[in-house]
Every structure is written in C-alpha cells, then in structure tokens.
Amino acid sequence: MTALYRRVAFVGLGLIASSMAHAIRRAGLAEAMTGTARSAETRATAREMGLVDHVCDTAAEAVAGADLVVLCVPMGAMEALAREIAPHLAPGATLTDVGSVKQSVFDAVAPHLPGHVHFIPGHPIAGTEQSGPRAGFADLFVNRWCILTPPEGHDAAALDRLTRLWQGMGANVDLMDAAHHDLVLAVTSHTPHLIAYTMVGVADDLRRVTDSEVIKYSAAGFRDFTRIAASDPVMWRDVFLTNREATLEILGRFTEELFVLQRAIRQGDGAHLQAYFSRTRAIRRGIIEAGQDTDAPDFGRIKP
Amino acid sequence: MTALYRRVAFVGLGLIASSMAHAIRRAGLAEAMTGTARSAETRATAREMGLVDHVCDTAAEAVAGADLVVLCVPMGAMEALAREIAPHLAPGATLTDVGSVKQSVFDAVAPHLPGHVHFIPGHPIAGTEQSGPRAGFADLFVNRWCILTPPEGHDAAALDRLTRLWQGMGANVDLMDAAHHDLVLAVTSHTPHLIAYTMVGVADDLRRVTDSEVIKYSAAGFRDFTRIAASDPVMWRDVFLTNREATLEILGRFTEELFVLQRAIRQGDGAHLQAYFSRTRAIRRGIIEAGQDTDAPDFGRIKP
DSSP states (O other): OOOOOEEEESSSHHHHHHHHHHHHHHHHOOEEEEEEEESHHHHHHHHTTOSSSESSSSSHHHHOOOEEEEEOGGGGGHHHHHHHHGGOTTTTEEEEEEOSSSSSHHHHHHGGGGGTTTOEEEEEEOOOSSTTTTSOOOTTTOOOOOEOOOTTTOOOOHHHHHHHHHHTTTTTEEOHHHHHHHHHHHIIIIIIHHHHHHHHHHHHOOOOSSSHHHEEEETTHHHHHHHTTTTTTHHHHHHHHHHHHHHHHHHHHHHHHHHHHHHHHHOOOOHHHHHHHHHHHHHHHHHHHSSSOOGGGGOOOOOO | OOOOOOEEESOOHHHHHHHHHHHHHHTTOOEHHHHHHHSSSHHHHHHHHTSSSOOOOSHHHTTTTTTEEEOOOOOGHHHHHHHHHOOOOOOOEEEEOOOSSSHHHHHHGGSSSOTTTTOOOOOOOOOOOOOSSOOOOTTTTTTOEEEEOOOTOOOOHHHHHHHHHHHHHTOEEEEOOOOHHHHHHHIIIIIHHHHHHHHHHHTOOOOSSOOOHHHHGGGHHHHHHHHTTHHHHHHHHHHHHHHHHHHHHHHHHHHHHHHHHHHHHTOOOOHHHHHHHHTHHHHHHHOOOOOOOOOOOOOOOOOO
C-alpha cells in the first residue's frame, strides 16, 4: 500500500499507540513515525523496541513536521497537551486522538488549535486489559470498529485520509455525533467497567469470605470481571470524570433494573427470572454473528 | 488407574455430566456408566454419541445397581428426583450432585434417602456458557476446584472415594460447610451472573441506543458480560431461588459500593476513583498466579 502520511506522530506510547505503530508499519501506511511519552521509562522502552523511527523527549519535537498527530494520553491530560503542541503543529496537519470519550476531548482540545489544523477525534473500539508500549500488537484493530466524530465544518479530505488509515490497520470505520458516541460507549464500555470494578472491590472487601477463597473459586464467573477491572486506573478515572452524564444515566437504568431482579429473588418469582435470563441470550448470538466475539466456549480461553 | 466405581449413573446429561463422562472414561475411573435425561432429545443425542455405556429412559433404571449416582439436574428438580430414585438406590451407594447451591440441595434431597445411602453433595467450580450433552469435554475440571460439603456423620470411606474420583478427573478438592459454600459462591458466581444478566438486559432495552450499536461496539467490555449472560436460564433461575439470602446479602454490599462510586463520579472525585481502580488489579494478579486464569491479553481470545 502507498503511504497515506509522510510522518505520523504519537503523543503517548501505551497499548493503543504501540498497536497503531505496529499496524502502520506492517501495512506501510506512513513513511516515518515519531513518538513521545511523558515517562522517561516508557521512552526508553520504546527506543529499545524500535517502536517508531524516532522517540523524542518532548511532544513539541515529536509533532513538528508531522502530517498526522495522534493523541494517545489519558483524557485528563488532553487540554494541557493541546496547549503545549499547538504552536508546533504543521499547517494542514490532521490531529486526532484515541480517547474513550469524545465530546469532552473536543471541548478540551479544539479551542487551543490553530485554524490551519484539521481536528478529527476518534476512538478505536479495541483493547486489552494490558497497558504500556510492550502491550501493543498489529492485529488489535482487525475487524474492530473505529468511531470518528468529525466536528461540523471538518475537512472532507482529511477525514477521508484518516478513514483510510484505520481501514489500512484492519478496522471498520463509523462516523458519529460525539454526544451519541458517549452514550453508546456508556452502555458498551463505561458502565460495564464500573460494575466490574465494583464487584471486584466488594469481593476484596468481605470479612466472611477470604481473598484466597475468592481467588480459588473465581472460575465460576468472577474471574471474567477481574480482567476488565485490571484495566489502567488513570485512563478509567478520566473516562468517568469526562463522561459523567451518560454514565450516570445508564447507571440509573442499571440499578433500577437490578432492583427489579432483586425483588424477584426476594419474592421467589422464578417466572420473571427465567424470562429475563432467556432474553439476554439473543444479544450474545448477535455479537457472535457480527464477528465481534468468538463462539468458542469460555472465549476459547488459553489454559493457564 | 484402577476403576474407583463399578457403575456411575448420571441423572441429567448436560455440560457437567457429559464432561464427567468424558473425563471418567479417559482416566478409567469407572467400569461402567449409565445415564438418563428428562428430554427424549437429550437421551437420543447421548445414545448417538455413546456418551455413556447405557442411556436409560428413566432415572429409576439408570440408578439401579450403581455404586455412585450423580444428580446433574437444575436444583428445582432435585427434590422430586430424590423421591423418585430413593427406592431404587443400591445399599451402600454414594449419592452426590453438582448443583451450584449446597444447603438447599441437602435440605431437598436428604430427607427422602434411605439410611443405607451415603449422600455427599458436591460442586465443581468449572463450566462454560454452553449447555447440553454435546457441550462437555474431558478437560473441563483440570486444575479447577471441586467443593464437597459432606454433612455431619458422613461416611469417611465414601468421602475418600468421591474425592479420588474428582482428583482423577484433574480437579482439586476442598471440603466446606454448605452454608459457607453458598456465601462464597454468591460472591464468585451468583452475584456476578446476576449483574451481567442485568447489564445485558439494560443494553437490550434502551431506546436511544440500538441493538445494532450495542453489538458492533461490544468489544469495549460489554461482550464479556454477554458470555456469562448466555448461560442456561433454568439453572440460573434455580440458583437465585435457592441461594436467596446469600445473594441478597452480597447484592446489598454491591449496590452500597456502587452508590459510593456513583457519588464520586457525580462529585468529580478523581482521587477516590483512581484509588479504587488501582486496588482491584491485585486480585487479578492473584487469580493468575493461582493458575485460575490465563495472563494472555483478552483471555487469549480466539479471533472470531
């Protein structure tokens, strides 16, 4: 494939950036890549791995001369970063990000950008529970969706090129309004994560059941929650701080529904429980048919 | 290995019974196996597969002459089944079960048994989201725990033989008081399942987010919940009906904790969220170190 960009710059070198670097290199989507990270240790690791062509010590250096800049930092760091790099962005460059919440990223970043930069926020719906530059792999985005939320008055050519980049990494691309994105992700990601964190926290905090018991008997369902609850704490803190309203809305629906089931348990209403549990099987089938999960039992889990 | 039992009889031929049959056959733990199921279709499938040596049309036939009888039916069916088979159980036979709740199984079954039968309830902490005689596989119990809850005054030799059977199938065996078992499983299994069912139900029921969106973007966390929420509805109905008090206790703790996190989100208390999300990583590490889950990212999920 012909390179789509002359130089791609990553600010932040965690799971998503490192996966993008591997995928871009494999498909030849950029002539060169630079990158930087706030932590000296991460920069040293990235240098040692040869993750990108040049690991810079500052964001200003990394973005200079890049025609695509990808912000891959926790959302709480986006605004300060936008201020820092704005004077160094090349005219005509595209700026994107991979944050899990889109309206707040736009509000934090857009006001600081010069008029000659095309800002197109994005969010690849892909990840694992692991973090850092060594966690990335080229296949992460294959057959996953990437949602772009181009603002009103965006540059059509810049959007087209960014779309082709994600497709080149194996992803399908959808366009969406930022606010709707944040509601959809509150359902498919943010609320499930909060619930998993809560369940794991509760289990860790009981006096009558020991941690050792929780660990030994986790294969009965609980261990699935612990994977999600092992995700990066800073990233997830920022998700809930920046997608507050949609998360609270879905959490409200969740607790309402949970109370109805709780009442059915208390009252011994087996018919209600069985009907509820039967209905939820269909959505699993839909996910498997759409190629968004494996139908192998237990995820085809690798035996430890 | 020398056979531990002359004849093992399964009543119910779903995921657990069929996995036991494969594991017992592979390790030569029984000289013969019989089985039965309420559904004619299940019996026909089991016959076609040669799952056991003889598939019987009734439970009475299946258990006759067996020195080990394993009840593998939903818990709501246990009491009627105990009444039905009691007159046909051989003197000195061991009776066990694989139900997810132990106190209620004991209360439902024990009163109907003749004095010459050794009843030792059990619960293998293993499974997948799939059901039925074709879902079983011989490795299901390898390195998993099986909890036995021998009642007061149990027969030591019968317990020892049943323990060796589970060990022969690859499991580790723990002994526990039935009530404590039910509390531990409310934490590691029953409450997580109820929460997963609830979250999937909520997602399925929103007007502002379509099912198609939920399915497409499920890789962001939600799809993990759908696996658990695809488990057998009748089995899970019975879990909540029979482990009511422990489930309600843990659910109460869960909602309490969830409300604290919800308030932290509403108030923008990032320090609280980050501290909470950091703490839960440790328990994941404990599970991996104990060999109860893989450390491969995303469970080493097989790509669909």
